[in-house]
Amino acid sequence: MVHKFLWVLFSFFLCSDLSAQNIPGKNFKWYKEPFLELENGFIGPVMDEGYSYIVNNHKYGLIDFEGHLEVDTISAEPLYKKGLIPVKQGSNIGLINLKGDTVYPCKAYSFSFIKPDFYALSVSGEILLFRGDGSRLKTAFPIRSIKGDAFKENALPVEVYLPNEKTAGGYIDPTGNSLTDFKYMYNTPFSGGIAGVMNPDNYKWSIIDKKGNTVFACPDNWTSVNSFDGPLALINIKDAKGFAFIDRNFKIVVEPQFSAYRQRHNGLYVVSKEGDYGAIDSTGKVIIPFEFNEFNEYTIDKLIVSKFFFKTQYDDLAKLWAYENTYLKYGVFDLTKKAISIPLEYEDLQSAGNGLLIARSNGKYGYLNEQGKPLSEIVFEKAGPFYKKRAWVKFNGKWGIIEMR
Numbered sequence: 001m002v003h004k005f006l007w008v009l010f011s012f013f014l015c016s017d018l019s020a021q022n023i024p025g026k027n028f029k030w031y032k033e034p035f036l037e038l039e040n041g042f043i044g045p046v047m048d049e050g051y052s053y054i055v056n057n058h059k060y061g062l063i064d065f066e067g068h069l070e071v072d073t074i075s076a077e078p079l080y081k082k083g084l085i086p087v088k089q090g091s092n093i094g095l096i097n098l099k100g101d102t103v104y105p106c107k108a109y110s111f112s113f114i115k116p117d118f119y120a121l122s123v124s125g126e127i128l129l130f131r132g133d134g135s136r137l138k139t140a141f142p143i144r145s146i147k148g149d150a151f152k153e154n155a156l157p158v159e160v161y162l163p164n165e166k167t168a169g170g171y172i173d174p175t176g177n178s179l180t181d182f183k184y185m186y187n188t189p190f191s192g193g194i195a196g197v198m199n200p201d202n203y204k205w206s207i208i209d210k211k212g213n214t215v216f217a218c219p220d221n222w223t224s225v226n227s228f229d230g231p232l233a234l235i236n237i238k239d240a241k242g243f244a245f246i247d248r249n250f251k252i253v254v255e256p257q258f259s260a261y262r263q264r265h266n267g268l269y270v271v272s273k274e275g276d277y278g279a280i281d282s283t284g285k286v287i288i289p290f291e292f293n294e295f296n297e298y299t300i301d302k303l304i305v306s307k308f309f310f311k312t313q314y315d316d317l318a319k320l321w322a323y324e325n326t327y328l329k330y331g332v333f334d335l336t337k338k339a340i341s342i343p344l345e346y347e348d349l350q351s352a353g354n355g356l357l358i359a360r361s362n363g364k365y366g367y368l369n370e371q372g373k374p375l376s377e378i379v380f381e382k383a384g385p386f387y388k389k390r391a392w393v394k395f396n397g398k399w400g401i402i403e404m405r
Contacts, residue, residue: 027367027375027405031390032067034400043392043399044078046353046385052392053079065390067401071098077111083132084119086111095119095130103134115150118174126161129176139176148189155179155210157187157195169197171210180212188227192248196225196233207250216250229264231282245269245284254284262295265303266335270295279303288333297351298332299370302341304349304357306330332357332372342372353386354404365393 041055043063051062051070061073062082071079076088084095089106096102108121108128117132127146129137139160144167147157155171160182162168170182171190185200194207194215205225207216218225218235225246226234232245232253240256247253260272268279268287278290288295288303296304306328314320331344342349348360357368359378366378382394389404 028402029405030400031403032401034393034395034398035067036399037397038399041073042382042394043384046387047080049081050387051082052384052387063392065387065392065401077113080113081117081132083117084130084134086119093121095121095134097134101134103130104128112146112149114146114148114156118151120146127158137174137176139172140178141182147187150189153190153193153210155190155195157189168200171195179210180208186224188225191228191233194248195227218250226261229269230267232269234261242273243271247282253282254280265295265297266300268303268335287335287338292333293328294330296349298357299351299355301335302370303333303335304330304351305333305340305344306349307344342368351385352383352391354389356386358383358385 038055039057041057044053044055046052047062051064054061054063054069054073056073059073060075060078061069062071062079063069071082071085074087075085076093077086079085082098084097084103086093087096087106091109092106093108093111094102094106095104104121108123110122112120114120114129118137119130121128121130125144127143129143131137141160141162143158144161145159147159147169151174154173157169157171159167159169162182168182169184169187171179171187173179184197185203186198188196190210193209196205197208198205204220205218205222206214207218207225209215221238222235223238224236228248231247234243235246236243237256242257242259243261244252244256245254258271258273262270262277264270265279268281270277270279273290276290277292277295278286279288279295281287288305292305292307294306298304308326309329310320311325311327314325319325329344330346330349331340332342332349333339334341346359346361347363350358352358352367355370356375359366359368361378364378365380365383367375367383369375380393380395381397384392386404390401392399393402
């Protein structure tokens, strides 16, 4: 039976040298002095319910911002909320509930979490879906594969085994009911009530609604159609030099020119040209120049960006781009000013919530405000995001909780 047991690792004790524990600066105070040692572990990002997942000796659990262990570190996979727990026996995976009761024995070879609260196990070529309460989701046909990580708009794109021993794609709702016929070769997640699908008989793409009705038959030379992300969707056109974008009227609004598309941030589309990434708006206008490597969300008008730099300049591209000759630096791009507002000088930057940043410099972590001003010395071995003004940090080998003053 799973129960909260006492670890020596979780004993709350005061360190003998409290002066060494004081955080420089006036912006934070200790809510919990560093007390928690983890073996080959760390405390991860904040989940939806206000927990962070915790890793100890390669096992996962959930911990809150009071320092209470909500789910013991027994899970074989990261946990995103309180519910079922994937456990391993050898290389096989099973599921148990919070009481320790077996929901499914360790017979599966892979596991994935499907939002909002479903647990997928791959067993002998079939995917079994379980709800958070442990009940099995029953579907009209056995599921062969899942084409997404969430029931977006209450629809999950799946591929199923049909009675004629063929496979085909379609959609199910959170009750397991079929939303469309199963007849597609490819099917993308719904967005705004529409999705792209490919007909296996003629390899043509079309846009359908949730009843499976065709709302737009794509031209023959469109060889792929992605899900809409905001007002635009990425498409591939035969023999074109790059990807293009269409709008929700199914008109090409950004001509083919991009080698890759990553994601949409702050209403902008992060795309690549010749290996470098920039960002365009929904009209195709370049807002952030093509000179960066990564983009991550920060505030409504700012993005975290990174850029490659070289230790030594070489004419030989293989030497220039060799792993040991490159390094990344992070800064912040201000969309209002259309310029870098925090210089590219950090080894890593992450959003800490509350308009703050987690910054890494010389292997240590600290916090910056939105203007890039340090709120404390960069002294932590690890630092996490804030949840209701509290954050987990690692200091002198132990994890504790800081609080904003």
